[in-house]
Amino acid sequence: MNTNRRTFLKTLIGGGVALSLPLPLLAKASGQSLTILHTNDVHSHLEPFPVNHPKFPNQxxxxxxxxxIQQLRQKHSNVLLLDAGDIFQGTPYFNFFGGKPELELMSKMKYDAATIGNHEFDNGMDHLARQLQYANFxxxxxxxxxxxxxxxxKIIPWKIIEKGPFRVGLIGLGVNPGGLVSPANYEGMKWLDPVETGEKTARFLKEEKKCNLVIALSHMGYTSAPDRPESDKKTAALTASIDIIIGGHSHTFMPKPEIVKNKVGKPVIINQVGxxxxxxxHMEIIPDKKEPLFLATQHLIK
Structure with a gap:
């Protein structure tokens, strides 16, 4: 892809955004940044939209x-590539191949982690278990x-990834599948409260595992639906140990990340890319001895 064909939709410079990073990290990470690249709700769109598409022509x-991603990795040293679910379902690629090409291609892109979306259950858990062999993340x-x-x-409750001086804890929070997924397709799986479970695990990652930063990959939606209390904004407001929420499920095109104060008054960054x-x-977490900053850019793929 030619650089001059790439459009940068929005750039936000978040001055003085405190990310609850402990002081030892700020000193150790001086001069370095953590680059977070992320996607959500890709829905098996392996190819660009047609040139005559009314909303996303040739995108x-x-x-x-x-x-x-390759270009950004060449520019930045400490890169995390993450996905917030609903990788499957939406084009004939999934109907014919069941998710294999999506996971193989994401593996070639060297995704670091993903969470489960409700459409990952569309063909049942046996099918999902078979497809996961194609994911090298x-x-x-x-x-x-x-x-x-x-x-x-085959699916883990948390993950720690170290990138340079950054020790990042990852958790995954999913929407209640009731009413969204056929009960037979998730029989035996238990849905736990995302606020309680997310906070308990995030606190464990910070206090016991000494993570500098906890990122929640969320497939719950940006705001609560009338029949569903869970959401990214609610989770941010009611927890104390999550620093960043990378969202999905609601297909929200956020022009810039939102900052929500958590229950102890510290800011949580929420972002989602439609x-x-x-x-x-694309977010850059930039530690500083006084207070961390972050830069956020949404890259339109065209």
């Missing part, structure tokens, strides 16, 4: 995303209890 596609789900299912040893892979989210 998106895995090949263009891979090229952009972990799937994380903290509030889906798979202990009594075929996914018991759907179909037409945008790659």
């Amino acid at each position: 998106g596609g895995f090949a263009r995303r891979a090229t952009l 972990p799937f994380i789900s903290t509030n889906y209890d798979f202990s009594q299912t075929v996914l018991k040893d 759907w179909a892979g037409v945008i790659l989210g």
Whole structure:
């Protein structure tokens, strides 16, 4: 992809955004930043939209995303590439191949982690378990209890990834599948409260595992639906140990990340980049001895 064909939708410079990073990290990470690249709700859109598409003409596609990611990796040292679920379902690629090409291509892009979206259950848990062999990256789900299912040893509740001086804890928070997924497709899986489970795990990652930063990959939606109390904004407001929420499910095109104060008054960054892979989210966490900063850019893939 030619650089001059790439459009940067929005750039936000967040001055003085305190991210609850402990002082030892700030000193150790002086002069370095953590680059977070993220997607959500790609829905099997392996190819760009057609040139006559009314909303996204000639936008998106895995090949263009891979090229952009490669370019950003060449510019930045400490890069995390994450996905917030609903990788499956939406084009004939999924109908014919069941998710294999999506996971193989994401593996080639070197995704670091993803969480489970409700559409990952569309063909049942046995099918999902078979498809996960094509993913060379972990799937994380903290509030889906798979202990009594075929996914018991295939999906993990948390993950720690170290990038340079950054020790990052990852958790995954999923929407209640009731009313969204056929009960037979998730039989035996238990949905746990995302606020309680998310906070307990995030606190464990910070206090016991000494993570500098906790990121929640969320597939709950930006705000609560009338029939569903869970959401990114609610989770941010009612927890104390999550620093960043990378969201999905509601297909929200956020022009810039939102800052929500958590229950102890500290800011939580929430971001989401719509759907179909037409945008790659990009945040730079920049520690400073006084207070961390972050930069956020949404890359339109065109």
